[in-house]
Amino acid sequence: MEKVGVYDDELVNLKATELRLGLPGTEEKVSCGKSNKRALPNDTEKDIESTGKTETETASPPKAQIVGWPPVRSYRKNNIQTKKNESEGQGNYVKVSMDGAPYLRKIDLTMYKQYPELMKSLENMFKFSVGEYFEREGYKGSDFVPTYEDKDGDWMLVGDVPWEMFVSSCKRLRIMKGSEAKGLGCGV
């Protein structure tokens, strides 16, 4: 079947050594914005080829967006979005870094309603496990500790304050690992 060009067959064969944006283990759709890539439909077409059945993905927020899709006039998009933002609060993007990871990520805190959702998303994004949160002792059972920098510039443990307070004061997130984490995370 003549689908897209030669390049895609090569991609299928060399997927493991493929250079991509994103950390190993993340299977993210590339936004077809400023480049000639058509990653989204190609990905799904490959799925059809291999499984004979396209699975609808359970999208974890936030979803990467395709330029010009859905086909809604930009005027309409701007006006509906403004209203949603006004009623639900502005989209709040913060940087997320993880010790040892080459790239930072960015997430929109308004996409989550509570801590567990946020933690799950971070765990998926960086492929780690955060352990269990205890009010007094912080996170136990893992080398990784999620921290955030608040409005005052202090580094705080994620989970200590009510969610709304966290969302409004969080400037950036950092997932600490190893010895540095011990000091903050485990039983101060």
Add this chain to the structure above:
Amino acid sequence: MNYFPDEVIEHVFDFVTSHKDRNTISLVCKSWYKIERFSRQQVFIGNCYAINPERLLRRFPCFKSLTLKGKPHFADFNLVPHEWGGFVQPWIEALARGRVGLEELRLKRMVVTDESLELLSRSFASFKSLVLVSCEGFTTDGLASIAANCRHLQELDLQENEIDDHRGQWLSCFPDTCTTLVTLNFACLEGETNLVALERLVARSPNLKSLKLNRAVPLDALARLMLCAPQIVDLGVGSYENDPDSESYLKLKAAIKKCTSLRSLSGFLEAAPHCLSAFHPICHNLTSLNLSYAAEIHGSHLIKLIQHCKNLQRLWILDSIGDNGLEVVASTCKELQELRVFPCDLVGVGDTTVTEEGLVAISAGCPKLHSILYFCNQMTNAALIIVAKNCPNFIRFRLCILEPNKPDHETSQPLDEGFGAIVKACKSLRRLSVSGLLTDQVFYYIGMYANQLEMLSIAFAGDTDKGMLSVLNGCKKMRKLEIRDSPFGDKALLADVNKYETMRSLWMSSCEVTLSGCKRLAQKAPWLNVEIINENDNNRMEQNGHEGRQKVDKMYLYRTVVGTRMDVPPFVWIL
């Protein structure tokens, strides 16, 4: 050929207003061509680059109304860079120089500047009507010129434009002597509105039939305005929040009851849904209801409102209405002809949306339905087959499944059969947009059955060039074809070059078309403008090497009688 003097024939032609019919008349014989051209009052130009103002004036020296469209349709979705073109300035300059008795100007997807508006307002003493749809490039200063200088202005209709609001006093620029307004639509303005000036303007406009307010007009002002204009037929409510027991709200209720001519309602840009009941008394008169910007109106308040609207012919709504809400529409609105369901949540996975069930319910309940635009999360072939059976009279059928390539969610099959059923049953179908998982098969059906199809929108669909070829070969009346992210390439593009002479335009983006293919097409068809839009890279693609085989990101071609346009920006290359 002529048994009557020219004046008699001309008088007969006066009754023919459709531009398509007049074009046909002009082809009958030289004599009719001549009579027709001098008597044509309204000129429609679907692509402003297909012709230039000089030739327009030579052919139709006596026209009074001009409609111009600029950017291609996909510009609505940010696929065309802002500086691409579609400037109205040269047109206005030429018409002013030619001393045309211009009375009406209707523009869609064009770039309009304050300078253009100023020139327009000063050049045509009888100017009556300005309608701007999805235009950009101007500010409220330009509107001030129109208000101040157009002595006989009847219609100022601004629909979904990007207007820079300088928060000036454009409304107070209407002189006290201006009493001729029939239509005033400024719903798309973001800034504050001089309420006093607005009220005085409405009060001195006894012919005002259509008034659409922007967000900045609060409920108490609305009450006063409606009391001034009980003759109103078409109302766009701005801000609609208030405490239902307040005096303004009671005033509003009283005012609404007096508006017995009200047939069309829209707006509610900010709305407290529980106040909607003020409109219930006149709902049975409504033929058109547009709540597609009213994100806060949903649930039971929306349902209650709709239940009062038994005579609705046109409904534009958000998908937060849900399948249940659509079932209420289906059982209430038996006169419904046009339905548009827009997506509320554009970012991620939505909460309430509509599914195939809502569509089926509508098709079963509304026998007069002929136009639909439906955004949804999922669809099935079975549902589309039922819809086709229930509604064989569709003229426009636009279905957008939000997730690209999504198959029938019950069978996981492509949606070829469903759309096939639609085109087979709907013999009058003129416009179609397809979505979901689709193979070449659906295009085979379209080519085979969609004989009246004039406009087709394709995204993320098809397998091979055969798909596009089926459409090009089969749809004899095709005028506008727009394709994105589909595997159609040079073979389909070049198969029948003469086909493009019968079409207004072809758009292909993120497809398999190559630069050499486009070049070959441009060579074979010098009466086409083949534009390569390459915003990433201002240098010609040639300089990168791999010349011919390089895929073209965006190609837009259109027939033209005036060759390459002069206002090409650096990122557009006309072959």
